[in-house]
Amino acid sequence: MNRVSKATKIDWWQPIIGLSEYDLTHEVLKSGFLNDGKVTEQLEKAVADLIGTKYAVAVTSGTAALYLALKAFDIGPGDEVIVPDTTFIATANAVVMTGATARLVDIEKDTLNIDPQKIQSAINKKTKAIIPVHVSGRLADMKAIMKIAQEHKLVVIEDAAEAFGSKKDNRSAGTYGQIGCFSFSPNKTITTGQGGMIVTDDPDLHGKLRQLKDQGRPYRGTGGDDLHPAIGYNFKLTNLQAAVGIGQMQDIEGRLKKLRSFYDTYKHELNGLSGIKLFPFNTAAGETPQWVDSFVHDRDALTKHFDANNIGYRRFWHPLHRQDPYRLPDSDFPIASHSSEHALWLPSSLLLTEDDIKGVCKEIKSVLS
Ligand SMILES: Cc1ncc(COP(=O)(O)O)c(C=O)c1O
Incomplete structure (x- = not known):
């Protein structure tokens, strides 16, 4: 119960990197295919299986996940998105990146999560979405939030950056709203250095997210004479990063x-x-x-x-x-x-x-x- 020495630091957080991560990244390096590819798809499958969704789309960060989730609903200038006042600033910054306005709402004293009662009074004609955050992995009151969203026809994008694998009523964080977003930055349960994942059960949203993360291409392209049916960007998670993620997922x-x-x-x-x-x-x-x-x-x-x-x-x-x-x-x-x-x-x-x-x-x- 006593520490050997007070000189031994008790860390608040440290990522754990195992031998598998070395082996798996070595394999990717040997393959020569460092870009977003088959290993990225393996990580997407592993995450979808763990969370219990049909689809998972790997991206460069949790912030990128939130941004693309909002873009998948065409949220932008003139729109408002409700976010809790207590969160990492990325939640609101992702809203601002789209050109929409982040509308802050106070939290509940006992959970530190967004207060559903106060969401009601923040809704107006411009409101398009709610982003509940599961602070420290504690699930927000999704039952109440989904009810409000249904009444007002609002989209719900869960910021589950801190809730990877956390569950309530046998249901994983990230599966209550239309889309869930995770972060794999170094202070998260699993890390890929930087990285993120978007989960959904909706095939249309999955298709849009896939295009949004890769220059509008529905499938991995050649970089040459590909067809780009939609506008998209580059938010791809590489095989190298995904190899680290797969190692991290093993336990x-x-x-x-x-x-x-x-x-x-x-x-x-x-x-x-x-x-x-x-x-x-x-x-x-x-x-x-x-x-x-x-x-x-x-x-x-x-x-x-x-x-x-x-x-x-x-x-x-x-x-x-x-x-x-x-x-x-x-x-x-x-x-x-x-x-x-x-x-x-x-x-x-x-x-x-x-x-x-x-x-x-x-x-x-x-x-x-
Ligand atoms: C609640 C919350 N939202 C969003 C993010 C953004 O994730 P990332 O740092 O991977 O962009 C984080 C973590 O960093 C977070 O804690």
């Missing part, structure tokens, strides 16, 4: 199980401690924290102690309305404003052991008891 269930177990350990160890509250995860039902998040009354005291003890952490994002491009008054977003000053991600690196987590809890108790 995906083990990774997800470990993250759930870390949460259960934190919960057990910190039970009854005032001064810190973990945000909830229904781990028994497969809901999986990408990172364990907490509300800490005196966050500065805890982070100071973590710094002194070589323990990593990450403070929550500033709410979007406090960032210059999206600036709005705090009074419009009371919950996001307050939460952002207290929310903290605790060490959740897959390289940690259960004893490491217990050691972190011991340090938390020493400050907050």
Whole structure:
């Protein structure tokens, strides 16, 4: 339960790279075909199988996934898209990339996810879509959100960047809306360095997304006399990156199980401690924290102690309305404003052991008891 030495860093997060990734990328290098190709298709299939969708389209990042998802619905100038005020800024930036306006909505105090009640009052004639974000892997209230979307004929694109493999009611994040988007950046459950994946069950959307990511081509082309029936761009994920992703997927269930177990350990160890509250995860039902998040009354005291003890952490994002491009008054977003000053991600690196987590809890108790 005690660390060997406080000089040993307890990381907030570290990607794990296994030997398979070396072997698989070596194979791609030997093949000479580094571009988006068969290995990319293998990764798409592995992700679709895990998430339980008919289709998956690999792209260069989670941001690109969101951008192409919006483009697949022709969302652009003059349109509004509802996004939560508490999220990584990419969610809103993807909306702005299309020329549409990101309409910020406050969050729920107990989940840090978008508040469905407040979505209602943000809807107007220009609203085209809602992008719920599953913050830290905790699923947003998709039942309520889908109901609102159906009533107002809005598209739902799930930002599941932090919820790869997380489930609720036996259904994966990313499968509730018309489209789900994942990120494979280095602080995610699996990484391809940078990368993203779009999932859908709709064959037409799949076709559009395929074209959008590859210069309007429905199938992998030659680069020569191909037909380009639609406008598209270059958001291809290469075989080289996909090889890393396939290596990472080999023990995906083990990774997800470990993250759930870390949460259960934190919960057990910190039970009854005032001064810190973990945000909830229904781990028994497969809901999986990408990172364990907490509300800490005196966050500065805890982070100071973590710094002194070589323990990593990450403070929550500033709410979007406090960032210059999206600036709005705090009074419009009371919950996001307050939460952002207290929310903290605790060490959740897959390289940690259960004893490491217990050691972190011991340090938390020493400050907050
Ligand atoms: C909630 C959320 N949305 C979008 C993204 C963007 O993903 P990427 O960094 O792969 O572009 C991230 C992560 O980085 C994220 O956490």
